[in-house]
Amino acid sequence: MSGIDDDWPDSDAGNAAGDDELAWETRDSEIDYSCPGFDVRRDGVVLPDGTETEHHHVEEGGAVVVLPFLPGGDEVVLIEEWRQPVRRLNRGLPAGGVEDQDDDLRKAAARELREETGYEAERFEHLCTTEPVNGIADSVHHTFVAHGCEPTATQELDHNESIRTQTVAYDDLVEAVGRGDVRDGRAVLAVSRYEL
Known part of the structure; x- marks a missing residue:
């Protein structure tokens, strides 16, 4: 049952x-x-x-979230970004808004990954679509797993983004999520869903 x-x-x-x-x-x-x-x-x-x-x-409409794996699948690319509402540095995943001209969410995910991290992926697969706070917002998050990510470009940050990239072992990220050390909801959801 x-x-x-x-x-x-x-x-x-x-x-x-x-x-x-x-x-x-x-x-x-x-x-x-x-x-x-x-x-x-x-x-x-x-x-x-x-x-x-x-x-x-x-x-605020739709957004894409990317769980980016390096070649081999043992490491992931994370971002560290200042988050003014909670007034602290946040460790999480590349993400960004879906734009009106985005007719393919994979292309939107590729753009956000490239702009925020300077990495590009061999392929993307859809992981899940969620409404993270549907009691107070119409946000819809489309989460993708990116495979074969390599640094191929420079960051193209928006005027109000302060982002630093880092690579970590995926197993370390899973442990950090399990311990509650990663508090970014998009990252916690992506890792939890990927593990399921």
């Missing part, structure tokens, strides 16, 4: 707004605040019990 009902949903089918008694009705919607990188949207909603209220959430 798996512990999960046979009717556990395996996709978004049937979960669209209005298809379930738990769905909220959106009466109106507008952007309350915009800045580079994201917007804050205010929705006027009606809850299932008839209560009318407002819900605010961050709109």
Whole structure:
């Protein structure tokens, strides 16, 4: 027995707004605040019990996350980046936003890997797609595993990025995730999912 009902949903089918008694009705919607990188949207909603209220959430759209393995598969490329909201250096994985012209998420992953690290990969495989904070944001993260990564270019960082690259043994990264030494959610999820 798996512990999960046979009717556990395996996709978004049937979960669209209005298809379930738990769905909220959106009466109106507008952007309350915009800045580079994201917007804050205010929705006027009606809850299932008839209560009318407002819900605010961050709109930032899609992103790609890359777990990059060097040739041989024993080492990975990590980035160290300053994260202002938590006011500390963060060790994690290359990642970045999906742009309007990105018709292929693998190309977006290749671009972010190259721009943030200067590495390029032989091939990419899709690992998972997740909604990391869907209670407060519409973010969708598409995580890829990159194989055969080699340093072939120089970093092309955005004006507000402070990033340093390093290579570490993959087993050390797994141990660091297990100990809680790596706190970046994208890195923890990618490693955990890859290990599963």
